Amino acid sequence: MPSPLQLRGTSRLATEAITGVIDLVEAMHAQIARVPLTAPRERTTGITGLVYRSVRGMTRLVGGGLDLALDALAPLLGQVDADQASAAQAALNGVLGDYLEATANPLATPMSLRPLVEGATGEPLVFLHGLCMNEAQWRRDGADFPAALAALGYRPLGLRYNTGRPVWRNGAELAELLDDVPGPLTLLGHSMGGLVARSAIAQAGGRSWPRRLRRLVTLGTPHLGAPLERGGQQVQQLLALSAYSRPFAALAARRSAGIRDLAHGSLLEADAGRASRLPLPDGVACYAVAATTAREPAGPPARWLGDGLVPVASALGQHREATRRLAFTDTAVFAGLGHLALQTDAAVLRQLQAWLARR
Template identity: 45%
Template sequence: MELSATIDPPTDLRVKPKLPTPALPPGLLRHVRPTDLPAAVDLATRATTDVIDITEGVHQAVRRTLGLPEGDRHGRTSGLPGLVYRGVRATTNLVGGGAAALITRLLPWLDDPASHPPPSREREAVIAALNGVMGDRLRATGNALAQPMELRLADGQVLPIDQPEALRAALAEARPRLLLLAHGLCMNEHAWQRGGQDLGQYLAAELDATPIYLRYNTGLHTSTNGRELAARLEQLAHAWPQPPERIALIGHSMGGLVLRSAQAYGAEAGHGWIAALRHLVFLATPHHGAPLERAGQGLHAVLSSTPWSAPFTRLRRLHSAGITDLRHGNVLDADWQGRGRFGPGEDRRTPLPLPPGVACYAVAATLARARSPLADRLTGDGLVPLRSALGEHDEPTRRLRFGKANQWIAWRTGHLELLARPALAERVRDWLSADTATDD
């Protein structure tokens, strides 16, 4: 009798096994996602490497005073200390990189992003702040926490900007008038909702317009964000039910610089949306820079003055490109390309005047009770000086010439508090109700 045996086929290791998904509480998943883990490991590895670099730099500064040679690079030790530091650095990168790679490969088996609840505002606020501080590094290293640029409707829906058919469907009910709102550094679109007021929603109701909220990585160069926004506005205008009759751009703080950049690059590229642009409104925008960033540059110079403290200037270099652009208010590539971000602080911007044919308005906030030379230059709203927000400058070529009727000052008001002022909403509404700018 012939015996037969049943042999199971070999297991295809490429087939994803059905492993149980960890039962994480939905409340926790709103704040933390499993996909955050490899990104966090990558951040921790890079932070540890930075600390090692600073430690070795201080060590070598001491050795230099004893006449001992440097290693193969400035700030690196030679001999046995150099070997130890290289070993520690290599081990850190090996362990961190291996752990991140392993977690990334396991995630498809252990996590189902489709089952995630909507993220909490607390989570989104932390990511926005992280991107503001080091968003350029996150993007350069491919970190999953890097914030992509998004255009969102009032209900939070992300517009599928690269899918023309889906984009047209999402905008089917859009009004002929388009309002775009751009937030400031380390913020997201939720910044517009303060003190029970949402400026975008209010203006949309008053002006029969459709508000679009911009979310972007504020750690990137302003000009990088401006160029990308110009391209996305062109896609948005093409997908609008009818070509937008009027477009108004409203920017708070850094957002105003991004809008100036977008307008410049849109005009340079001959984009169609430029013809519909009627209003540019700047709310507490540091057109000529913010003193806190310049103070950071001063601290960098102090730390660089002695060989023992010089290694700590690496901490200053953790500042994102977006933050260093705020030193003078950079808006174009030419303002920063080919120049060290952490070098001398001279203002080398290419003057960019307000665009002709567009009604431009400037709102400044100040903690002072009244204008004075000292208050104008130093007080401001806690972050942006009054003169910078109003576009005033000692050099005539850099001065932004807002008409007197196109300026408004919110007294005894802080930088973020400004967005909660009902008087601000009413003033912007009145401005956007006009078709042309008001001159002096």
């Protein structure tokens, strides 16, 4: 059942979303109604402005009352499926996670490590999920990667984190968290999770765990960026060209910092808005898996299509400039797979088992 804090956070977010839409509509109204050649404005005036201010005020008043009502009603609410609630919160964090954190909204997901296989012992194997996901996504559609890899003698640990935060911020917090995980380490990241793992390694400084890191494995990670998000940035710039569509540019800009970092594969705070040039860590066996929705793993169709979100070259770190290529120990490309199927496909699991069985 959602906690009272989560319910209050939901009501606050709903209130803020409604007022945001009101702001957007008023901005469009102001642009359309303004006299030509006058300065652009985001607020209407006179009676029209009074109407918008009144609607805004009533929305905030109702929202505040809803906060109090939910506190009182929370004990009376029926049982809610915890897995569905957790998945919805993970998706919300991916889209608005930086905003939730900045406004101290209780729906912001704190970073934590959770055991994925009860009773498993051995070397820690940290699973890092991707955007809008949580650690439960490693077990779905009949697949169970944690259990299969625990059979090799690993202790699977699932990282849960707010994927809407900047990658570098999650990386810095993970670098601190891994200090408390003893023994030889293996990091397995899907999509954004691979970027967070590399960011943590880069920001570990004088910590001890990088010396214990044995393997780094990434699945469909946009090491060289994701063109789909770069397209989103171009749409935002085009919307800003017209006074009438400019209010929508503000809405497009609401994409979380985590999503924007996927555009170029940014790993550090100084890399915001551009590609990182960090090499893979020395002395660590590094593996990368890419997928393509094409029928064959090689050739132009495979390169163009990628897994639907991440091109093959990006997932394998194959940059045109030799100095920016990532020197993976080994790589694999799977045909006929989409981005999310990398966490459930039997052939991908067999490849992981082959790599991780090597001590």
